Amino acid sequence: xxxxxxxxxxxxxxxxxxxxxxxxxxxxxxxxxxxxxxxxxxxxxxxxxxxxxxxxxxxxxxxxxxxxxxxxxxxxxxxxxxxxxxxxxxxxxxxxxxxxxxxxxxxxxxxxxxxxxxxxxxxxxxxxxxxxxxxxxxxxxxxxxxxxxxxxxxxxxxxxxxxxxxxxxxxxxxxxxxxxxxxxxxxxxxxxxxxxxxxxxxxxxxxxxxxxxxxxxxxxxx
Amino acid sequence: xxxxxxxxxxxxxxxxxxxxxxxxxxxxxxxxxxxxxxxxxxxxxxxxxxxxxxxxxxxxxxxxxxxxxxxxxxxxxxxxxxxxxxxxxxxxxxxxxxxxxxxxxxxxxxxxxxxxxxxxxxxxxxxxxxxxxxxxxxxxxxxxxxxxxxxxxxxxxxxxxxxxxxxxxxxxxxxxxxxxxxxxxxxxxxxxxxxxxxxxxxxxxxxxxxxxxxxxxxx
Numbered sequence: 081x082x083x084x085x086x087x088x089x090x091x092x093x094x095x096x097x098x099x100x101x102x103x104x105x106x107x108x109x110x111x112x113x114x115x116x117x118x119x120x121x122x123x124x125x126x127x128x129x130x131x132x133x134x135x136x137x138x139x140x141x142x143x144x145x146x147x148x149x150x151x152x153x154x155x156x157x158x159x160x161x162x163x164x165x166x167x168x169x170x171x172x173x174x175x176x177x178x179x180x181x182x183x184x185x186x187x188x189x190x191x192x193x194x195x196x197x198x199x200x201x202x203x204x205x206x207x208x209x210x211x212x213x214x215x216x217x218x219x220x221x222x223x224x225x226x227x228x229x230x231x232x233x234x235x236x237x238x239x240x241x242x243x244x245x246x247x248x249x250x251x252x253x254x255x256x257x258x259x260x261x262x263x264x265x266x267x268x269x270x271x272x273x274x275x276x277x278x279x280x281x282x283x284x285x286x287x288x289x290x291x292x293x294x295x296x297x298x299x300x301x302x
Numbered sequence: 303x304x305x306x307x308x309x310x311x312x313x314x315x316x317x318x319x320x321x322x323x324x325x326x327x328x329x330x331x332x333x334x335x336x337x338x339x340x341x342x343x344x345x346x347x348x349x350x351x352x353x354x355x356x357x358x359x360x361x362x363x364x365x366x367x368x369x370x371x372x373x374x375x376x377x378x379x380x381x382x383x384x385x386x387x388x389x390x391x392x393x394x395x396x397x398x399x400x401x402x403x404x405x406x407x408x409x410x411x412x413x414x415x416x417x418x419x420x421x422x423x424x425x426x427x428x429x430x431x432x433x434x435x436x437x438x439x440x441x442x443x444x445x446x447x448x449x450x451x452x453x454x455x456x457x458x459x460x461x462x463x464x465x466x467x468x469x470x471x472x473x474x475x476x477x478x479x480x481x482x483x484x485x486x487x488x489x490x491x492x493x494x495x496x497x498x499x500x501x502x503x504x505x506x507x508x509x510x511x512x513x514x515x516x517x518x519x520x521x
Contacts, residue, residue: 120347120517123382130408140408148381149405149415156350156374175373182365191373248481249519298347300481300517 109203110211110244111165114301121155121171121238122147122256122295129153133265134285143293151175152219153256153291155195159213165203170196170215178224187225194218195236195258209242217258219289226270227280230287232263242299250299256292263287336429337437337474337482338393341520344427346385346484348399349376352514356380358464358495361505379403379417379449380510387423389520395425395441413453421445421468429476437474437482444468445490447508464495464508474518485515 127150130140143150152173159169173195178188199213214237222229236258244250268282354376357368375382380401387397399421406414425441449462469489476482492507 118517120350123347123384128408137409142406142408144404145402146382146384148375148377148379148401148403148417151375151377151381154375154382173374175371175375175377177369177371177373177377180368182367184365188370246480246519246521248478249521298517298519300519302478302481 107206109206110209110242110250110301111161111167111201111203113244113247115161117157117159117161117167117169117299117301119155119157119159119171119252119297119299121157121252121297122153122293123297125253125293125295127153127291127293127295130290132288132290134287136285152191152193152289153293153295154297157195157197159197159199161201165201167199167201167211167213168197169199170194171217173217173219187223189221189223191219191221193220197238201242207244209244211238211240211242211252211254213238213240219263227268227282228266230263230265232260232287232289234258234260234263234289234291236291238295240295240297244301248300248302250301252295252297252299254295256295258289258291260288260290263289334434336434337476337518337520338389338395338427338429338439341480342389343521344385344387344389344395344397345519345521346387346399346516347382347518348385348484348516349380349382349512349514350374350516352376352485352512354378354510354512354514356490356508356510358462358497358506358508359492361507366506376514379447380419380445382516383419383421385423387425389427393426393428395423395427395439398422398443399445411453411455413451415452416450417447418449419445419447423468423470425470427474435476437476439470439472439474439484439486441470441472442468444493458500460497460499462495462497464506465493466490466495466508466510467493476518476520480519480521482518482520483515484518485513487511487513 124146127143132138147154155171157171159167161167173193176190195217197213197215202210217234220231238256240252240254264284265287266282266284353372355370359366383399383401385399387395401419403417423441423443427439429437445468452459472484472486474484490510492509495506
C-alpha cells in the first residue's frame, strides 16, 4: 500500500514538474534565456547630434527614421550575460568613406571606435525586460590625405526596454546619451616653405560631440 | 479509489512523457529544416557591414556624385535598410526593403534632407540539403528612392528620384532557430532618375555595387 501511495504521489506530481520545466524553457526572460547577445543598437528612432569645436559655433542635427545620415549613432555590439543579470560587452565602430563630387575627390575619412559597456537587465515579465547599460566610447577619426582628424572620450549610457516575442530575437527601445568629455580636433594645412616640399601645420582645438536620442534596435541572443 | 488513482496517474505520466517525446521530434524537425523552409516570415536588417560604392551619374556625361563606404552602417541615402518578406512553401519569397531618414540642421540657415527608399523583391530561399545551417537567398526587384533637400530660409529646394534594378545573392548562416546572418553581393543597375531644382532639371542614373552583411530573423 505504501509503495502504491508513493507511486501515486509521484505519478501525480511528476507531470506537473515536466510541464513546469517545459514552460520554464519556453518562458525564460531576456538575460536568463541566453548568455550571448549581438545587438544592433539605435538603428532608427530620433537622434540629436551636436559638435562643438573650440572657437567655433556649435553645429547640430536632428535625425528621424533610420540613421544613415548619423552613422556614429548606430552601433554594432556584442554583450555577454553573467550571473544575476549583469552584462559586459561593448560596441565596435569602424567605417571608411570617400566622396567624389564632380570629379573632385577631397579624400576619404576613417572612423574607428570602441564603446565598452557594463549593464544590468531586469526582467519585467516573460517577454519584456529593462536593460540599463553604461560605459564610455572612444572615437578616433582620420583623413586619408592629411594629418587632420579628431579623437574623443565620451561617457555614455542607454536604458532600453527589451521586447522578446520570439526566442533568439529581441527589439530594443529606449533613450541613449553620450557626451564628449574630452577630445581634440586637429585641422592641418600644408605650408610650402621652400620649393622642395611642404610642411604640415596642424592646429588642435577642443572637441565635444554630443549624441542623445530615443533609439530603436534589434538583437539576437543565443 | 486508490486502485483507480494509481492507474490514472500512471497513465497521465505516460501521456505526458509521450507528449514530450512527440513534441521533441516536432521541434527537432523544425530545427532540421533550414532557411526558407522553417518559417513563413523573414525580418531582415541589411547592409549592416560591408563594402558599398554608390554613384549618381548625370545622363549628359558631366561630373556626378559617388561615394564609397566600407565598415559598419554605410552612409548615404541608401544606408542600412529594413526588410520584411513572406516565404511561400515553394521557397519563393515576396516582400521588400524599406528605408527612411530625415535630417535637419539646428542652425539658423540650415538645410533639411528627407530620403525615402522602397524596394519590392521577389526571391528564392533555401538551405543546403546536407548542411541545413547553410542557406541561400537570391532576390531581384526594383528599387525606388526619393530625396528632398530644402533650406529653412529659402524656398529653394532640390527633389531627386531614381529607379534602378536590384540584384542580390546572399549566403545565409542560421546557427539557431529564428536567427541568421546573411552576406553576399548586391548590385543596382540604373534605369531612370531625375533631379530638379527650381526651373532646372537633369536626368541621371543611380548605380551601386557591393558586398554586405546583415541579420535575418525568421518566424
